[in-house]
Amino acid sequence: MNVPEELKYTKTHEWIRIEGETATIGITEYAQSELGDIVYVDLPEPGRAVQAGQTFGSIESVKTVSDLYAPADGEIVEVNEALQGQPELVNTDPYGQGWLVKISLASEPADLLDAAAYAETIQG
């Protein structure tokens, strides 16, 4: 299972790519594999505040609907519009074209897992 070294992770299977004041958020390869075919992604409008550990949207697969949890505090600045027509991008490219939202960071994110620690949580 692909767990890129340069990203940070939550125990709830989101990833975050921190680039200065902003960050990109998605779900992991493992998460998309567990969910199966993704058919709908419900994301907030830009401008909305998100709080670390709180839900900011949901993702619907053929199997189930799951909450999305924010890895950090901040405000939504961009939503991946491509997912409206092609939610399957989350399956095919979870760390790339299947990103979910970009946020402006309100504070230094805490309690995130590095790749090795996240990889351990999805073993067995």
Place this chain on the structure above:
Amino acid sequence: MPDLLKTPLHAEHLALGARMVEFAGWDMPVQYSGVIQEAKAVREAAGMFDVSHMGRTRHRGDSVVPFWDFLATNDIQKLTDGASTYSLLCYPDGGCVDDIIVYRIRQDELYVVINAANREKDIEWMRQHNDGGVEIVDETFESAMIAVQGPKAVEIVEALADAPVSQVERFHSATCDVAGVPAFLGRTGYTGEDGFEIIVPASQAAVVWKALVDQGVTPCGLASRDVLRVEAGLPLYGHELSPTINPIEAGLGWVCKKERDYVGKEAIDAMRASGPPRKLVGIQMLSRIVPREGYKVFREGEEIGVVSSGVFSPLLDCGIAFAFIRSEHATLDSDCEVEVRDKKHPARMVNKRFLQAAKGN
């Protein structure tokens, strides 16, 4: 958790990398390549399902036809040798014991396929009604059953068979070799597509399965089977049928005979006459949101019913469902809303035969 039962094809599923889940006490494949891909394979070419977990029972005796005609809601007396029919088993109050397929082998022999989750209960029900004139044998564990479904299913099975099985009519059966293995084939299925359900000895099931894989048939899991049966408007026991649902409510009055007595007839005829308090309808979302079991259905703010089964339909590219709706609100081709996680989403109430409607018939 007690040890799960394994079908004779269990090792094939593991070898193909299927994702396995517990279903009715069995360790079953829920998905291989992906639910949407598998559903499309069945609609466009051919897919196959290991349905060996379903109960298979044989019934012999001079009185076997009248015995089953009294237990089953549908007309068993009309069956000719080799013919089969869908039917229900009901309690005296009209609630449902199970839904089944009854094959007539000969005048003194029937073969009945029942749901996995109900196998023991059904056999007990049959034995309670048997005065000793019928021999009831559970053949589930000595056999396997593979459903091959899709527009190419019949020609693929025929290529492997030593008989012209394409000549077998719908709801009829044949006995022949498939991939060199003695098989009993029923031209039935649970997907809305043409195809066969192939019953073979457990010890040789893998030979048939592998031959079908070699012919390009796509292995499919329980999840795509659920999608396909909802698209085709077919009920599932535990969802659209149960001890507390009268067949008339589920729209299955057409499998309940009007002549001759059977267990449950009085209650079913009474509801047929008075009209059901709720009706099973189709729900089509205006979005890709999936209306799942238990979600409530509303119209103009008023709660009018509840979803019994729901899936994402690759055929229609939206969420679809069956729902039990209070009869006064069960008007087809009208607007409604489904409450999904505290938010109401627009939907249409439609005929539950989604596949047939999409094909224009």
